[in-house]
Amino acid sequence: MCTGKCSRCIGVTLYPLAVISIICNIILFFPGWETSYAKDGYITEEVKYMGGLVGGGLMVLVPALYIHVTGQQGCCANRCGMFLSIAFAAVGVAGALYSFIVAMLGLINGPYCRVLLLWTTPFKDRENSYLNNRDLWGLCTAPKNVVEFNIGLFAILLVTSSLQLVLCCTQMINGLFGCLCGTCTNKGVWKGRGPLHLFVRQLSLDLIEIFSSIKHIFKCNVIDVM
Numbered sequence: 001m002c003t004g005k006c007s008r009c010i011g012v013t014l015y016p017l018a019v020i021s022i023i024c025n026i027i028l029f030f031p032g033w034e035t036s037y038a039k040d041g042y043i044t045e046e047v048k049y050m051g052g053l054v055g056g057g058l059m060v061l062v063p064a065l066y067i068h069v070t071g072q073q074g075c076c077a078n079r080c081g082m083f084l085s086i087a088f089a090a091v092g093v094a095g096a097l098y099s100f101i102v103a104m105l106g107l108i109n110g111p112y113c114r115v116l117l118l119w120t121t122p123f124k125d126r127e128n129s130y131l132n133n134r135d136l137w138g139l140c141t142a143p144k145n146v147v148e149f150n151i152g153l154f155a156i157l158l159v160t161s162s163l164q165l166v167l168c169c170t171q172m173i174n175g176l177f178g179c180l181c182g183t184c185t186n187k188g189v190w191k192g193r194g195p196l197h198l199f200v201r202q203l204s205l206d207l208i209e210i211f212s213s214i215k216h217i218f219k220c221n222v223i224d225v226m
Helices: 003-028 036-040 051-070 079-109 134-139 146-181 195-225
Strands: 113-115 118-120
Touching (some): 003 079, 051 146, 079 146
């Protein structure tokens, strides 16, 4: 596959993943589907880090736009463009990795909830994970079903960030190939060259045509003399 087409596919795939990350992070601010807990500050600590909104969202969405534009013509464009796509993909890797780590911590530590009369993180620093013991989930009395709420959304963030990480790493490799190759041909059509390459090629063709004309004129003069 042409490196530009690969970039376009990666960019298009990153769009929905970034949007899903942003939506999941926003929903996490409203445990139990209520706004009152956010107003009072009863929010899980990892949600405040905004891994899905900033990391898997904006830090992936901006590179996705550039990566998509890079492959818009269906070829690998110029070397400079592909080199920049490596840098943008590296930003996406950092964002996806940040989102992955925050989601992992959110799953391990569990939600911030009310246990009897106290607000705490009851599953943090436990020897046995609460994820394998549904009986422990009943410790959280508010917000309603907050354990299932957090597990579901953080799990989605974990999956989306993993996919983003793979795609951005793939684009770094793809961009490196595009940067080194510098061109992509299809059915004999000259593609992916920068303005300088096209100028040199056109100049060469013009020089060949001029020399051919001179040669033809010289031959005609020799025949007339004879």
